[in-house]
Amino acid sequence: MPEPKLRYKIFGSLILSLVLATSSLAQAPELGECEQNVEELPSSQLPKAIRAWNQKNFRETERYLEKAIRFDPTYADALYLLGELKLRQREIRKAQFLWSKLMEVCPNYKAEIAYFLGVMYMEDNKLDEAIPLIEQFLANPERDFGYDKEAKAALEEAKKKQALLRNEVVFNPKPVQRVSTTADEYLATISPDQRTLYFTRRSRKTDRKSGPAASARMVEEFCASVLQNDGTFEEGAPLPSPFNTSYNEGGPSITADNTELYFTVCEDLDGYKNCDIYYTEKDMLGYWSTPRSVGDHINRKDSWESQASVTANGDWLYFTSDRKGGIGGLDLYRCKRKEDGTWSAPELLDARINTRRDEKSPFIHSDSETLYFTSNGHPGLGGFDIFYARATDSSWQAPSNIGYPINGEKDDLGLFVSLDGKTGYFSSNTLRANTGWDLYSFEMPEEARPEEVFLLQGTLDVAEGEDIQDASIKIKNLKTKEITEVKVDAQTGSYARVIEKKEASDYIVKVEKKGAAFSSRYISNSELSMKPTVEADLQLAPMEVGREYTLNDIQFASNSTQLNAASKSIIEEFVLFMKENSALRADIQGHTDNVGDQQSNLQLSKDRAKAVYQYAINLGVEASRLSWHGYGESRPLADNEDEAGRAKNRRTVFVITAR
Incomplete structure (x- = not known):
């Protein structure tokens, strides 16, 4: 997406600010102090140079000063004046050379020379030379204190830059195979x-509809690539309608349930390239709706809104804008999702994030707390560097530079990070010769990784006669007892939610709806440590007398009736369900596969059903409301010939006997 022309010029160099800070060329500057014995021939050139300067005859000024230095290369006054002239004429390299010679000859000639020269070395990334010079200036009691604020800021930036360069992070970017093409x-x-990469692909194509003489032209297409079974992505293809038709779209961001896609649409408005944020929704058949604007309170005709990043759970929308009322040229904003599904008025991120220069390319990680963005206003190594900041209760922590050599002298843009925080992705046209822009991945530095999260997703298996309307999914942290409610898609029955991992925490996921039977899944911390995405399908079925419902994840060790922690947690939730439905009566039933002796399996199923029953009674369910039976291997749900079938047959269920 193109970016707007800024309303004002932003100088990209500390040197230019120094030039602006110095006085005009009208009068020759005051000389410094240096004890030297200068011969008459070079010293006689100085009055002529000063007189020519005051007469604004700068060509003659330069000639006299160069003549003096030719006669005496160590003449401090001549080195200073010619360096000053070159600085004001913006010939920075020449000024730097002359003042470097001056500092060798007379280190205390003028306090400000140390500062100016230090900044010049900063621009050359010669930080070991720059930092002592700026420190020398700030320690000089005869300095011009008017430069202190700038000098202290420059010193802080130089030290941060030096620390970044001295503490390299591991960076071995690799092209994303198949997706990265010619x-x-x-x-x-x-x-x-x-599972899906969304990106823009630009290639040369010929419009076959224009006849045999049609010429090829560069075409941008909004594409998607799906993860394959071997763990790599396919090459990807253009998205179907409504994409790649009348819209010039790009810069996508999608919610965890894969039903809301946000992107940027740009159009020409009387010569002004205006960009706005649009979104589309996926229906139950998998088709995307016609894109719509997120609203005129966000998109404006007189400003540029772009680079949207939506939180995985769809709670916040971040974007870049050059609208009036910001802090700098490009600023980062965010909107909060309201109860009616629309977005709030944009909120400008505070000065911890936004600077008087430019911030753009926001990416809010799925943890909803770690924000990655690019900036040329925070201390960095090049033009635009990548930074990250973590949300606090009321604001943001100070942004951190992601590190060198991820950031370098060139602009670094477009970072996004995997769910587990271990892999970063970006686009570059400089890492491989003759390939243009490609997508790369790299291992994220430990300190720049987001908070640990997991994605819980699943589908409600809706029984005949039941309706998804008013059904909700609740996720319970068994350590903190915190409960998170998740929206269920009314059309598809699917749901998804990113949850922050709590140390050594297990979770219960259950469906709740008035009149619906108990259905839950247990998610262990050990399972979460192996993969960041967990599937947990649930059943939504009406409570009916005589109907069987599975108590998922109640498991026993081989030939054991001992309830483990997971089983107890499931039963505890089942007891809550029984207490909320006080008229309900149920029979706990145990079943086995056909491995082993039939009579032994029958007895084992009875003992296990009794163990579940007894634990529920101990938690406060009246004995008159529960009963138990075991049926061994006599009532299989699947073929016992393979392990998958036997696993289905080993189960604990409850059957409603009255309600």
Whole structure:
């Protein structure tokens, strides 16, 4: 997406600010102090140079000063004046050379020379030379204190830059195979479930409808690539309608349930390239709706809104804008989702994030707390560097530079990060020769990784006669007892939610609806440590007398009736269900596969059903409301010939006997 022309010029160099800070060329500057014995021939050139300067005859000024230095290369006054002249004429390299010679000859000639020269060395990334010079200036009691604020800021920036360069992070970017082609790939993101890459591909194509003489032209297409079974992405293809038709779209961001896609649409408005944020929704058949604007309170005709990043759970929308009322040229904003599904008025991120220069390319990780963005206003190594900041209760922590050599002297843009925080992605046209823009991945530095999260997703298996309307999914942290409610898609019955991992926490997921039977799943911390995405399908079925319902994840060790922690947690939730439905009566039933002796299996199933029954009674369910039976291997649900079938047959269920 193109970026706007800024309303004012932003100088990209500390040197230019120094030039602006010095006085005009009208009068020759005051000389410094240096004890030297200068011979008459070079010293006689100085009055002539000063007189020519005051007469604004700068060509003659330069001639006299160069003549003096030719006669005496160590003449401090001549080195200073010619360096000052070159600085004001913006010939920075020449000024730097002359003042470097001056500092060798007379280190205390003028306090400000140390500062100016230090800044010049900063621009050359010669930080070991720059930092002592700026420190020398700040320690000089005869300095011009008017430069203190700038000098202290420059010193802080130089030290941060030096620390970054001295503490390299591991950076071994690799092209994303298949997706990175001979065409250009950029403006990319990955879905929270890590299954789909969305990106823009630019290639040369011929419009066959224009006849045999049609010429080829560069075409941008909004594309998607799906993860294959071997763990790699396919090459990807253009998205079907409504994309790639009348819209110039790009810069995508998608919610965890893969049903809301946000992107940027640009159009020409009387010569002004205006960009706005649009979104589309996926229906139950998998088709995307016609894109719509997020609203005129966000998109404006007189400003540029772009680079949207939506949180995985769809709670916040971040974007870049050059609208009036910001802090700098390009600023980062965010909107909060309201109860009616619309977005609030944009909120300008505070001065911890936004600077008087430019911030753009926001990416809010699925943890909803770690914000990655690019900036040329925070201390960095090049033009635009990548930074990250973590949300606090009321604001943001100070942004951190992601590190060198991820950041370098060139602009670094478009970072996005995997769900587990271990992999970063970006686009570049400089890492491989003759390939144009490609998509790359790299291992994220430990300190720049987001908070640990997991994606819980699943589908409600809706029984005949039941309706998804008013059904909700609740996720309970068994350590903190915190409960998170998740929206269920009314059309598809699917749901998804990113949850922050709590140390050594297990979770219960259950469906709740008035009149619906108990259905839950247990998710262990050990399972979460192996993969960041967990599937947990649930059943939504009406409570009916005589109907059987599975108590998922109640498991026993081989030939054991001992309830483990997971089983107890499931039973505890089942007891809550029984207490909320006080008229309900149920029979706990145990079943086995056909491995082993039939009579032994029958007895084992009875003992296990009794163990579940007894634990529920101990938790407060009246004995008159529960009963128990075991049926061994006599009532299989599947073929016992393979392990998958036997696993289905080993189960604990409850059957409603009255309600």
